[in-house]
Amino acid sequence: MTRGMNSTEMQKKNRLLVFRILQERGMITRAEMAVELNLQKATITNIINEFFDMGIVEVGGDGASGRRGEKLKLKVDNVYTMSIGLTRKDYQFGIFDLQGRQLKHLRYQFAKEEPFREIMDRLKREAVDLVKEYGDEHILGICLAVPGLFINRPERNEEVFMVSQFEDLSKINVHEELEEVLGRKILIKHDAKLSVYAEWHCAEEIKGIERGSLAVVRSRGYGIGCGFVVNGNIVNGHMGLAGEAGYMGINFNRHKKGEENKGTFEYCAGVESVVRYTGERLHEFPESPLDENSTYMEVFEAYKKGDKLADWAVGKVAWMLGYGIANIIYLINPDCIIIGPDYPDTEDFISRIRKSVRNFVPEYIERSAVIRYSKINEDSFLLGGYYYTLETLCKRDNIFELIKNAKSHE
Template sequence: MQKNNRITVFRMLLEKGPMSRTQLSAEVGLQKATITNIINGFTSMGIVDVDGDSAAGRRAEKICLKLDHLYVMSMGITRKDFQIALYTIDGRQLELEHYEFHKEDVLEDTVRRMAGKASSMLHRYGDKHVLGICVAVPGPYMRDKRNGNEVFDVTQFPMFNQLRLREILEDTLGRPVTMFHDAKLSALAEYRNAPEAREDRNISLMVIRSKGYGIGVGMVINQKIVEGQLGIAGEVGYMGLNYNGDKEHSSFEACAGTDSVVRYMRERRYEFPHTILKEDSSYLDVIQAYKEGDPLGGWAVSKMAWMLSYGIANLIYTINPDCIIIGPQYPDDEAFLGQVKGNLRTMIHPLLAERVHIRSSKLRYDSFLLGGYYYLIEKLLKKTNFFDMIREVMNVEENRRV
């Protein structure tokens, strides 16, 4: 009970910032004496401070967390790149490493490079000071909790499926890492920052993201990430949209992943002799052409939008979420979002179209890194030795100062 009370107060200060003892008591439903005892314990650990002045010029009883020298690391790998971010416990990103893969890269060597950069970051900030490490991975990523087996089945990325990712990372870093599906972490980040969730914490939220060929979907329902039996709930990229096509061209991810727009452009390029696009134009080239009014770019993006709408219609009938967020990898303009919504109105019942809220992401980066931070914090707060970990770090810092 005492540990749960301490965690409740710590979480409240972490999420809402400086609060008085009276406010804390009202928010968490604990007696002021209990709050005082908890704050005294935090003071002895060196993790709280007093912040703010009252109107009369006296120090107000605003308690705030002081979490210097305590960090978590969030990493992620996709078909195209890897990223490493270091966060303070209260969610400030201090460092970001980003590496885009080159054609000549050997995947295992690249992962060792990622592990090396993460190891260097740990060394700079202090291994014990980094309380946890989360690694976001593409899916399908299956975890069998009965025997501990992990299986990757990433479409068009066969090298990844054979990669000893956990072994390489843990051997290099000398500590366990937490692995989780990137789209689910993105959904957690979106939920924790969604204005819709501030109005209703039990809102059901779905995030659709794509970075290349694949499509990842994450869902938060009743404040929890939906995982499924083996962790692959939301792997709708495999959902078929064209039963006459082969697997490579008929699935949702093949038809509506961001790479699909390049294929659509190439299929009809000969019909648009005045287009600025070329055979080797990239996804970003097509999006830029679309924004500049190029007719071929516009057609290719419109087809991707239609396919995305078709898949979303299936998801609405299957999950019926309150809110669907389209990731920042897709065009971030109102015209594209308008196409998606307009297409949907022709595909689903009017009441469904009216009630579901669809918008673009407000997080202008790969949100799985931020999701990794939130996920780690939740795991840390559930650990029985969480405050012992903090006390150990703070003792190291105290001895260093002495």
């Protein structure tokens, strides 16, 4: 028994271990659970009997040895979590089952100059409609992902938004209004921290590493969001600001009074920077199909087709991205650095990032660093909301009570 842990605490811990292995494996026998969790067979049997009484486990297949070989699986149909994500350009909803499968996805892209008050009212209506569709009792928890800067100290009930290019977010308390209209508590977290939490759960490079670390660098237009997980825990910092590498200065020459942001990582390496870089040399490439109105997606498409102007602009973003990543390597030294989906998913782009990193760290360190593109198909901050919600419910030890209540309303 772990020192300082009484029998009741141990029972709770073991119950969660069994629940999680059922969740992760899909189907598994009692004997396999005992081996993988290093628990006595009697302990596994007692917990499984509890789960049968709760109605949250069922037989999913028969093995060769009768009851001992029965494949067990969770019986948690019609039990969900909801993730809500708000960015400078859109909001999204995701409904997940307890295996982490996204069952529904909704996205609303903001119209140009659309008042944020109208956006917020629409978001609340859609949130209410989704809760009605899936059933309030059947949604175990809800997580709201928000952009940064986001100061978050739950112990002081402190939430302060200082989001660059999105000042309206500080004028309307999105979290409070959603809780009021839905009549329940909602978790809240910086979107990049949720993205890195999702990557942590999915990254093959981390599996089996007891003391692993991971970093995510992604861009949603102007900004850059970064998140770090160390030893399975999201790095939050004193005020919730840990990981805000987008505000890190990487170009001192641009730090002039009133223009401090122009020297930051996000200004130099955010995906929309490619549009600015394209405009800087547009007149030098008259044969390019790009013009002053080209979007960053159009520039990236031109880059993939070999356009010289686009190639130069994307290359500069890759160089700046590598500069910032070199700093992250020195600060966190993560096992794996994952590039978010808004950047080009090409070997050439990653190669250019690595070439830039080699300018700032010893070659041996650069070669040892895993730098790759994200492999998650859905938006990672929504998936991260699912993992964070589930983890929070497990830590509070009320997940079984919530599941039982949800099943009583079937």
